[in-house]
Amino acid sequence: MTAAGDRRVVITGIGVIAPGGVGVKDFWQLLTDGRTATRRISFFDPSPFRSQVAAEVDFDPELHGLRPQEIRRMDRAAQFAVVTARQAVRDSGLEFDALDPLRTGVTIGSAVGATMGLDQEYRTVSDGGRLDLVDHRYAVPHLYNYLVPSSFAAEVAWAVGAEGPVSVVSTGCTSGLDAVGYAAEVIREGTADVMVAGATDAPISPITVACFDAIKATTPRNDDPEHASRPFDASRNGFVLGEGAAVFVLEELSVARARGATIYAEVAGYATRSNAFHMTGLRPDGREMAEAIRVALAEARLDPEDIDYVNAHGSGTKQNDRHETAAFKRSLGEHAWRVPVSSIKSMIGHSLGAIGSIEIAASVLAMTHHVVPPTANLHNPDPECDLDYVPLVARDWRTDAVLSVGSGFGGFQSAMVLARPDRDRR
Amino acid sequence: MSTAQTGSFTDDDLRRILREGAGSDESVDLDGDILDSTFEELGYDSLALLETGSRIEREYQITLEDDAVSGVRTPRELIDLVQQRLAARPS
Amino acid sequence: MTARAVVTGLGIVASNGIGRDAYWAATLAGRSGIGRITRFDPTPYPARLAGEVSGFAAEELLPSRLLPQTDRMTRFALVGADWAFADAGIRPQELPEFDMGVATASHAGGFEFGQNELKALWSRGGQYVSAYQSFAWFYAVNSGQISIRNGMRGPSSVVVSDQAGGLDAVAQARRQIRKGIPLMVAGAMDSSICPWGWVAQIACGRISVSEAPDRAYLPFDAEACGYVPGEGGALLIIEEADHARRREAPQVYGEIAGYAATFDPRPGSGRDSGLRRAIEQALRDAEIPPDGIDVVFADAAATPELDQVEATAITGVFGPGGVPVTAPKTMTGRLYSGAAPLDLAAALLSIRDGIIPPTTHVRLADRYEIDLVRNAPRTAPVRAALVLARGYGGFNSAMVVRAPT
Numbered sequence: 024m025t026a027a028g029d030r031r032v033v034i035t036g037i038g039v040i041a042p043g044g045v046g047v048k049d050f051w052q053l054l055t056d057g058r059t060a061t062r063r064i065s066f067f068d069p070s071p072f073r074s075q076v077a078a079e080v081d082f083d084p085e086l087h088g089l090r091p092q093e094i095r096r097m098d099r100a101a102q103f104a105v106v107t108a109r110q111a112v113r114d115s116g117l118e119f120d121a122l123d124p125l126r127t128g129v130t131i132g133s134a135v136g137a138t139m140g141l142d143q144e145y146r147t148v149s150d151g152g153r154l155d156l157v158d159h160r161y162a163v164p165h166l167y168n169y170l171v172p173s174s175f176a177a178e179v180a181w182a183v184g185a186e187g188p189v190s191v192v193s194t195g196c197t198s199g200l201d202a203v204g205y206a207a208e209v210i211r212e213g214t215a216d217v218m219v220a221g222a223t224d225a226p227i228s229p230i231t232v233a234c235f236d237a238i239k240a241t242t243p244r245n246d247d248p249e250h251a252s253r254p255f256d257a258s259r260n261g262f263v264l265g266e267g268a269a270v271f272v273l274e275e276l277s278v279a280r281a282r283g284a285t286i287y288a289e290v291a292g293y294a295t296r297s298n299a300f301h302m303t304g305l306r307p308d309g310r311e312m313a314e315a316i317r318v319a320l321a322e323a324r325l326d327p328e329d330i331d332y333v334n335a336h337g338s339g340t341k342q343n344d345r346h347e348t349a350a351f352k353r354s355l356g357e358h359a360w361r362v363p364v365s366s367i368k369s370m371i372g373h374s375l376g377a378i379g380s381i382e383i384a385a386s387v388l389a390m391t392h393h394v395v396p397p398t399a400n401l402h403n404p405d406p407e408c409d410l411d412y413v414p415l416v417a418r419d420w421r422t423d424a425v426l427s428v429g430s431g432f433g434g435f436q437s438a439m440v441l442a443r444p445d446r447d448r449r
Numbered sequence: 450m451s452t453a454q455t456g457s458f459t460d461d462d463l464r465r466i467l468r469e470g471a472g473s474d475e476s477v478d479l480d481g482d483i484l485d486s487t488f489e490e491l492g493y494d495s496l497a498l499l500e501t502g503s504r505i506e507r508e509y510q511i512t513l514e515d516d517a518v519s520g521v522r523t524p525r526e527l528i529d530l531v532q533q534r535l536a537a538r539p540s
Numbered sequence: 541m542t543a544r545a546v547v548t549g550l551g552i553v554a555s556n557g558i559g560r561d562a563y564w565a566a567t568l569a570g571r572s573g574i575g576r577i578t579r580f581d582p583t584p585y586p587a588r589l590a591g592e593v594s595g596f597a598a599e600e601l602l603p604s605r606l607l608p609q610t611d612r613m614t615r616f617a618l619v620g621a622d623w624a625f626a627d628a629g630i631r632p633q634e635l636p637e638f639d640m641g642v643a644t645a646s647h648a649g650g651f652e653f654g655q656n657e658l659k660a661l662w663s664r665g666g667q668y669v670s671a672y673q674s675f676a677w678f679y680a681v682n683s684g685q686i687s688i689r690n691g692m693r694g695p696s697s698v699v700v701s702d703q704a705g706g707l708d709a710v711a712q713a714r715r716q717i718r719k720g721i722p723l724m725v726a727g728a729m730d731s732s733i734c735p736w737g738w739v740a741q742i743a744c745g746r747i748s749v750s751e752a753p754d755r756a757y758l759p760f761d762a763e764a765c766g767y768v769p770g771e772g773g774a775l776l777i778i779e780e781a782d783h784a785r786r787r788e789a790p791q792v793y794g795e796i797a798g799y800a801a802t803f804d805p806r807p808g809s810g811r812d813s814g815l816r817r818a819i820e821q822a823l824r825d826a827e828i829p830p831d832g833i834d835v836v837f838a839d840a841a842a843t844p845e846l847d848q849v850e851a852t853a854i855t856g857v858f859g860p861g862g863v864p865v866t867a868p869k870t871m872t873g874r875l876y877s878g879a880a881p882l883d884l885a886a887a888l889l890s891i892r893d894g895i896i897p898p899t900t901h902v903r904l905a906d907r908y909e910i911d912l913v914r915n916a917p918r919t920a921p922v923r924a925a926l927v928l929a930r931g932y933g934g935f936n937s938a939m940v941v942r943a944p945t
Contacts (some may be wrong), residue, residue, distance in 0.1 A: 157735045169741035186814050235674060435696060
């Protein structure tokens with residue numbers, strides 16, 4: 024066994040559910056076509072709300088192998104997690120039944136847990152909000168699984184047979200980066216050899232739409248849903264809510280090599296910092312995100328110039344896109360103007376805790392195909408956002424190392440460096 | 450008491466709604482002469498203003514457009530804005 | 541050499557005592573905080589007892605501006621962090637901002653805040669939902685608010701693994717210390733004693749329906765009939781050992797010496813729970829043999845099957861009656877994520893004072909071969925303690941704390 028300290032962590036399996044496509048192939052096709060999956064909300068009548076657009080997934084759980092009882096007891100976000108975990112396991116070619124279950128763990132990120140299930144159940148037990156003393160006799164038997172989203176990690180652990188460290192990481196909109204970062208650390212420190220890690224969220228529910236309406240964080244561009252998500256564009260006016268999941272198989276490098284696994288990328292560096300400023304606000308200087316990027320690069324033993332592509336948070340709110348543009352300049356220096364930067368939220372919306380993992384998937388696929396996905400709907404950049412955001416059209420581009428970042432409510436700023444394991448390191 | 454029914458919006462209405470929706474900074478005398486202080490000086494951030502705007506809209510049944518509220522800097526400006534909307538309300 | 545993580549400050553909120561000294565005095569005296577729910581009328585529900593925190597005056601302890609935007613559990617967390625810093629003799633604004641991080645666990649987020657906004661949404665409409673709902677209920681809120689209040693710009697994280705999460709958060713803090721962050725606030729505060737939270741908790745089928753506060757929560761008793769939920773928890777200041785020494789910290793309670801987490805085999809597999817393996821791995825991690833552990837703070841689920849699993853795991857590692865076992869949570873109820881950090885605090889105070897707090901009201905059932913510290917505290921030198929925590933679904937975490945060296 025490789026000694027702790029020398030242990031390196033690689034991605035050997037990918038599963039994705041995203042708006043516009045279930046599975047890696049459809050997901051990557053949508054991104055490289057530059058198509059958008061945003062539309063008028065169909066899950067409920069959105070007309071009472073300020074923002075009426077979202078990026079919804081067309082998902083039939085039965086079609087993806089979930090049994091009726093699993094479907095009944097799992098919130099949609101848990102269903103996403105289990106289906107993508109199974110995709111990732113299949114993709115990895117790893118024989119999970121032959122693994123030591125105690126050396127196999129699960130980390131699932133989620134910002135808002137079983138929001139859809141809770142919203143529906145509250146409506147029922149409160150009889151449409153009429154009862155203060157909500158009626159337990161109308162509750163579903165699995166309501167506790169909605170209450171505590173660690174049930175998501177439990178479901179995945181059962182699905183893959185993991186009996187090592189299992190947990191949910193919930194750091195708002197950086198959950199998807201932080202969950203993979205957490206799992207990589209668990210392997211690196213020697214606690215586990217294989218981790219099934221990623222993130223899921225299915226927040227498209229009246230309570231979520233209402234709470235973002237209240238702070239005008241989501242776009243009111245209801246007359247043009249397909250072009251509603253406009254990161255870095257001067258006309259951007261809020262993010263588009265999305266849903267989905269991405270889950271990966273992470274392994275220690277030498278073990279993956281020994282079994283001849285297809286290695287997508289190394290989780291080469293990761294860090295998170297807090298802005299300690301405001302629960303929803305960002306300081307314009309991007310200082311804490313820049314610090315997270317600096318530490319992640321140092322951990323990867325790479326220089327800013329080694330980064331071939333930056334997968335941005337790019338949510339499409341006024342403050343975010345300027346904040347992170349400043350953070351890139353602060354951390355990457357002159358290279359910030361040279362490296363392609365793009366936001367896939369322009370196509371698949373912002374799925375809160377899930378998006379960080381979905382963006383890792385996009386970053387890894389960019390390395391696999393040497394293609395950088397575009398920023399859709401970017402016709403007229405904000406003058407304060409003056410980097411190369413790969414507008415509208417995907418770009419053929421030699422990509423051996425990617426920086427992916429996230430920023431979220433609570434002040435969390437996270438950065439991950441994904442790179443080919445055989446690269447030159449400082 | 451709310452003056453919503455009488456169709457006017459006073460500085461005391463604003464004080465009450467600020468306290469209910471956003472609390473008040475211990476270093477600020479909200480009952481003092483606050484009309485021309487900025488909300489920032491009074492310890493209120495953008496979230497506090499959004500919450501305050503939303504409470505005013507609900508209580509007074511008026512609509513405050515996004516840009517209108519975000520452009521307001523002081524209590525006096527907010528009170529003037531609300532008064533204008535109240536005056537424009539069909540009776 | 542690997543950096544060592546030591547605990548230098550404690551902030552405690554529990555139903556039998558608010559603040560470190562009040563909690564510890566009540567716990568040694570065997571005073572329970574369990575009673576009939578007062579925060580809403582529990583009459584319609586099958587379960588009516590809880591460990592409610594009363595007399596917590598948030599409006600005196602926190603700025604007024606924070607109150608409309610915080611759930612009860614966040615108020616506990618902000619005040620708990622303040623007290624932990626004060627106990628550690630630290631003014632966070634005087635430390636380098638990137639040198640401090642936060643690691644909390646959450647069980648259900650700010651559920652009462654969420655309840656009120658769901659009610660506003662469904663009874664009156666979306667425009668009645670608060671501007672603070674977007675973060676006040678979510679699982680990450682306590683880490684975010686603590687970092688903001690104290691200017692902590694280092695790494696922050698949040699784990700959710702039901703009741704086991706409290707230890708997982710402290711372990712995450714130790715990980716950050718080992719990666720070079722000098723100081724972390726770690727632990728958890730939870731509270732979901734509101735009608736909507738109550739209904740969701742009842743659904744797990746493990747809540748005691750007894751109406752007698754002294755007969756309701758009886759782990760390892762033949763009459764075990766489920767647990768009583770409580771609210772509160774503990775936040776700990778965790779420091780790199782040399783950092784604490786250099787700044788001459790007023791006290792070092794002990795070291796986070798070992799930790800492990802396992803997950804039970806999937807239901808129906810017929811294989812044993814992973815709890816015993818978590819204990820064994822945590823001891824190995826601490827490099828302490830079983831006979832080096834002076835007390836075990838049990839998870840104490842108080843259902844016959846789960847008590848059996850825990851007693852079997854403990855006797856499997858330590859031998860029948862091989863180590864004193866206690867469950868002071870019989871006085872506070874189970875605090876979900878908050879429970880294990882509170883047990884860690886109690887374990888560290890046991891180390892400090894050489895006294896093991898009791899398990900109250902329990903008559904030990906014959907089938908459990910454990911040395912349960914019952915009714916009265918037991919004087920004994922405590923050099924190392926093991927804290928256990930389990931979460932619904934199969935989460936097992938174990939942590940070893942040992943006396944400062």
